[in-house]
Amino acid sequence: MAQRVLMKGNEAIAEAAIRAGCRHYFGYPITPQTEIAAYMAKKMPKIGGVFLQAESEIASINMVYGAAAAGMRVMTSSSSPGISLKTEGLSYIAGSDVPALVVNVQRGGPGLGGIQPSQSDYFQATKGGGHGDYRMIVLAPASVQEMASLTVKGFNLADKYLMTAMILADGTIGQMMEPISFEDVEVEEYEKPWALTGTNGERKHNIVNSLYLKPDELEAKNFSRYERYKLVEENETMWEEYMMEDAELCVVAFGIAARVAKNAVAAARSEGIRVGLIRPITLWPFPSAPLLKAAEQVKGFVSVELNMGQMIEDIRLATQCKRPVSLCNRCGGMIPSPEEVLASIRKAQKGEF
């Protein structure tokens, strides 16, 4: 048989998680990510893992907190409204410095919204969502293959930096099928001497906790946590550049929007427009350095997003407002066509942003 399998994005996440050593999945079903839970329900019992459908999203994220504290590779998955429910737990996990993988296969919002794809949880994922000073590593796959590879990467990074890694996908990549392979899966393992594994009377108690009533202690915790975040920014920022070498214009897009934008960039090139694409793969840390560098080279940026314009703020910050940034967007479950993106590129070419 061929080494490749035909997988839905959601299935790719589940299979990659299992291959990364995840044996604990806690979740609650919601469209358009239910295939992750369905896959786990089918597979986990066969490999000695735990699949548990909790009574709610809040329960499931706190089960993740518990299993993470015990040193397990653990994950949960949901879609936009479900992630909102989980944000309290995400803050507690961040405050306790334990690693976890959380998947958000976004759908249109706000509120219950719809079940069609969206990228409107960008703010929620990259700016916090939950309370307090914290960050999550936010990974934005643009293909089914990347759903798999970034899931493994997410587990590795979460363990390495003791924080939550979030896969920020959307309903399209979750549902669509592409042939993929798992040949490149590289699982990293990290010692977890802080984990609550039982002392056997041989060591001091480990404590996992997010409550620090003495303000100087809490401040010190936050300071040291941000030292760690700084390392993530320095070492783990990921992006893809496409046709940027001689570009006069730069399209910025992530996830499914980047796949559509790539079509438009190719079409614009065939019209003689010198345009390239920068695709952030980590949304936090945001690839500010390549964007700032591009700002020295291009006359402006076009941000393509499936929301009302969220990443555009980070582009402006990254480029220190040196060049204009226009927005090409659809929302509510709609996806811009390559032609719509091309129209925005043509306008930018004429200096209209």
Add this chain to the structure above:
Amino acid sequence: MEHKRLTLFAGHYGSGKTNIAVNYALLLAGEGRAVSIADLDIVNPYFRTADSAAELEAAGVRLIRPQFANSNVDLPALPAEAYSLVQDKSRFGVMDIGGDDRGAYALGRYVPFIRQENDYRMVFVANFCRPLTRTAPEALEVMREIEAACGLAFTCIVNNTNLAGMTDAATVLDSLPQVQQLSELSGLPVWLHTAQQQVAEALKGRLAPVLPMQLQKKYFDLPSHKPENRPLWG
């Protein structure tokens, strides 16, 4: 090709049921038969028979679909009209059953009529490139779960092994040992192999019978993720 009055397509979700059902309905219509197709998927709100409504209508195929199909209302309700498929014996009927055992529950209520008339094919659609049906024993497990859920036994197998756009003749030919084993394990004949037109062309003289798929519903024209476009972090 010999046709039964009713043809029911079931299998693992994502195995290609809807696409085959639509193509088969178009084939029947193309041979001048009066055809109805019913979308009985109560599980998945996406990838519906109704996505091909325009093509089916143009070919004269009557489409029976849940009231809320493609409306984004995630409501598992069946249309009353679906009974016409089992009761109106003047037309050929094609049924697109939802994925896995959960989807197959919906078929149960029509089974007494289907059995009584006894002019049907209950088709198991298998794609051995799908992750949970990589082998014949795995496919057999899905087969048995569906039969238990709907109360109707399969009568034949359709081999729809494919890797979407990456499918070539070898993809289909490589699946034959698994197809053969599934046939032996289940005691069911292989009715058809299916392939997109170009692949079907390449299979001529090497495999039969192959149903060439005319219509492959595409939602996006996405550039493939080529190795040279690999992200910088390698």
